[in-house]
Amino acid sequence: MNFRLLLQYDGTDFHGWQVQNNLRTVQGELERAIGMFEEAEVKVIGSGRTDAGVHAEGQIANVHLNRFFTTDKLRLAINGNVGRDVRVLQVEETDDNFHARFSAKVKTYVYRVVNAPVISPFWLRYAHHEARFLDVAKMNETARLFLGEHDWTAFSAARSDVENRVRTVKEFAIDSFWDARANAVVIEFRISANGFLRYMVRSIVGTLLEVGRGEKDSDTIWAAIVSGDRDLAGKTAPAHGLTLLKVDYK
Amino acid sequence: MNFRLLLQYDGTDFHGWQVQNNLRTVQGELERAIGMFEEAEVKVIGSGRTDAGVHAEGQIANVHLNRFFTTDKLRLAINGNVGRDVRVLQVEETDDNFHARFSAKVKTYVYRVVNAPVISPFWLRYAHHEARFLDVAKMNETARLFLGEHDWTAFSAARSDVENRVRTVKEFAIDSFWDARANAVVIEFRISANGFLRYMVRSIVGTLLEVGRGEKDSDTIWAAIVSGDRDLAGKTAPAHGLTLLKVDYK
Numbered sequence: 001m002n003f004r005l006l007l008q009y010d011g012t013d014f015h016g017w018q019v020q021n022n023l024r025t026v027q028g029e030l031e032r033a034i035g036m037f038e039e040a041e042v043k044v045i046g047s048g049r050t051d052a053g054v055h056a057e058g059q060i061a062n063v064h065l066n067r068f069f070t071t072d073k074l075r076l077a078i079n080g081n082v083g084r085d086v087r088v089l090q091v092e093e094t095d096d097n098f099h100a101r102f103s104a105k106v107k108t109y110v111y112r113v114v115n116a117p118v119i120s121p122f123w124l125r126y127a128h129h130e131a132r133f134l135d136v137a138k139m140n141e142t143a144r145l146f147l148g149e150h151d152w153t154a155f156s157a158a159r160s161d162v163e164n165r166v167r168t169v170k171e172f173a174i175d176s177f178w179d180a181r182a183n184a185v186v187i188e189f190r191i192s193a194n195g196f197l198r199y200m201v202r203s204i205v206g207t208l209l210e211v212g213r214g215e216k217d218s219d220t221i222w223a224a225i226v227s228g229d230r231d232l233a234g235k236t237a238p239a240h241g242l243t244l245l246k247v248d249y250k
Numbered sequence: 251m252n253f254r255l256l257l258q259y260d261g262t263d264f265h266g267w268q269v270q271n272n273l274r275t276v277q278g279e280l281e282r283a284i285g286m287f288e289e290a291e292v293k294v295i296g297s298g299r300t301d302a303g304v305h306a307e308g309q310i311a312n313v314h315l316n317r318f319f320t321t322d323k324l325r326l327a328i329n330g331n332v333g334r335d336v337r338v339l340q341v342e343e344t345d346d347n348f349h350a351r352f353s354a355k356v357k358t359y360v361y362r363v364v365n366a367p368v369i370s371p372f373w374l375r376y377a378h379h380e381a382r383f384l385d386v387a388k389m390n391e392t393a394r395l396f397l398g399e400h401d402w403t404a405f406s407a408a409r410s411d412v413e414n415r416v417r418t419v420k421e422f423a424i425d426s427f428w429d430a431r432a433n434a435v436v437i438e439f440r441i442s443a444n445g446f447l448r449y450m451v452r453s454i455v456g457t458l459l460e461v462g463r464g465e466k467d468s469d470t471i472w473a474a475i476v477s478g479d480r481d482l483a484g485k486t487a488p489a490h491g492l493t494l495l496k497v498d499y500k
Contacts, residue, residue: 008433010371057372057431075368085371089433118325121260121335122307122376181307183258183339 001066003074004094005030005044007059009086012125012240016052017059026050026086030061033081040066047100047107047247051198053239055126057110058246062100098249106170106248108192111205111241115176116184123182128241134212136176136187142211142218143172145225146191146204153228155204156197167200169193174208190245199236207234253324254344255280255294257309259336262375262490266302267309276300276336280311283331290316297350297357297497301448303489305376307360308496312350348499356420356498358442361455361491365426366434373432378491384462386426386437392461392468393422395475396441396454403478405454406447417450419443424458440495449486457484 007026015023019031027044034042047060069077071091078088097103112127114120119129149168156165171192179186189205207224210216216234224232257276265273269281277294284292297310319327321341328338347353362377364370369379399418406415421442429436439455457474460466466484474482 006433008370008372010374055372057370079368084374087368087371089368089370118329118337118339120258120307120339121337122258122305124260124334126372183256183307 001068002062002064002094002096002098003069003071004092004098004100005061005063005078005088006090007056007061007086007088009056009059010125011050011053011055013083013085014052016054017046017049024083026056026059027061029082029086030063030078033078034063034065036081037077038065038067045100047104048196048244049198050242050244051239054242054244055240056244059244060100060104060247060249062094062098064096100247103249104195104247105250106192106194107196108171108190108245108248109196109201110243110245111189111191111201111237112243113187113189113205113209113241114182114184115187116182118184120179120182120184123179123184123186125240126243127186128238130209132213134187134209135214136174136212138214139208139212140174142208142221143174143189145218145222146172150225151228152197152200152225154224154230154233155200155207157199158230160198162197165197167193167195167197202237202239202242203233205241206237209237210234251318252312252314252344252346252348253319253321254342254348254350255311255313255328255338256340257306257311257336257338259306259309260375261300261303261305263333263335264302266304267296267299276306276309277311279332279336280313280328283328284313284315286331287327288315288317295350297354298446298494299448300492300494301489304492304494305490306494309494310350310354310497310499312344312348314346350497353499354445354497355500356442356444357446358421358440358495358498359446359451360493360495361439361441361451361487362493363437363439363455363459363491364432364434365437366432368434370429370432370434373429373434373436375490376493377436378488380459380463382463384437384459385464386424386462388464389458389462390424392458392471393424393439395468395472396422400475401478402447402450402475404474404480404483405450405457407449408480410448412447415447417443417445417447452487452489452492453483455491456487459487460484 019028075091176187269278325341426437
């Protein structure tokens with residue numbers, strides 16, 4: 001049977017999604033937990049990797065199991081055997097062909113920035129802190145340049161085994177709101193695409209933060225997109241501000 | 251000069267507010283940090299103690315300093331020398347008579363409960379988890395019994411050196427909302443009084459949770475309030491769900 005899992009995790013204490021020897025990873029933690037009650041080798045397939053420190057509010061994974069479980073039992077069995085910083089929120093039985101990575105159509109990430117003199121302890125783990133003024137209208141105007149199908153070489157990790165770097169950004173909006181709890185303005189960068197390269201969201205956000213501070217203009221950004229020249233892009237924003245929000249399937 | 255501080259802290263890794271030998275406390279951390287640049291003995295006065303694990307979104311403290319500081323400099327100097335789980339959000343110069351504890355008129359606490367099969371990793375540190383059904387309307391109806399001036403012996407710590415246990419509860423409301431991020435209903439108990447005894451909010455909330463689960467009725471609660479009999483009150487709710495929201499002064 002093939003089970004589809006809706007997962008949340010606080011990435012702070014994980015070395016990312018993907019299994020690595022001797023390091024605590026989300027995939028590793030899930031496979032270890034499921035291995036406690038499944039005799040065959042367990043392979044948990046995620047919609048994609050998230051890097052060390054990146055969070056998930058709506059990661060999707062699937063796992064094939066020989067043993068029969070009701071969906072509630074499987075959820076409880078996994079949650080009882082993993083750290084409390086990762087939770088299976090929902091389990092569904094799905095058809096055998098469902099593959100969390102290959103079946104994914106659109107992924108949405110949110111990058112959060114606390115724009116205030118002081119960052120609240122309640123945002124510390126989940127948002128990047130920027131005390132300087134950020135021009136949200138200017139960032140939103142510039143964000144439109146990132147829409148559509150492009151080769152994202154300038155906005156991805158230099159070393160990568162991915163050959164095709166063309167992806168389609170479908171939506172990109174920047175909103176800001178007053179968060180009374182944190183006594184601060186929170187800015188959310190929400191970006192959807194049919195796929196993302198490694199560091200792509202963090203590189204795009206880091207570049208836009210330079211626009212928001214008035215350090216970069218939109219001509220330079222357009223040149224970066226068109227030329228693929230990494231030197232024209234901005235600094236990669238830190239991992240802990242990034243959260244995988246949702247994954248859409250057909 | 252007398253400075254008034256607006257503070258936030260994540261109580262998870264603190265042994266409460268009050269200085270204790272060899273334990274990390276909020277007051278201890280602040281006094282150590284200020285002691286690095288003030289020669290006289292430093293005494294940080296809080297509006298009240300918070301217990302181990304309890305958070306603050308709006309704790310107020312004051313400190314008398316001999317050395318001159320602008321308010322911005324003082325904020326930066328303290329924040330640069332304390333752990334990132336406590337932050338000074340604002341500093342104001344105030345008159346010499348201001349005393350964070352004695353001048354306080356009303357304190358407001360919020361107690362948060364995630365009422366869902368699974369608690370999100372993003373609420374884990376800040377809310378109590380209750381998977382069973384809670385009748386919010388019933389709890390709100392019963393909450394009215396707690397309004398007004400009463401002796402709160404039944405709802406406070408058994409061992410206490412406080413002689414007068416009369417306090418006035420001024421407001422008490424229970425709200426629930428859907429939190430999309432956590433995929434769950436969050437219930438907030440918000441209670442204001444001219445002062446609170448130790449464990450008072452947690453004891454009241456723990457009692458109301460029993461009402462919400464249909465285990466206790468309002469007659470028993472009224473009997474507890476009137477008689478001061480601790481056996482009639484419910485279990486004290488865990489510390490990590492509790493947050494000091496604000497302190498009002500004249």
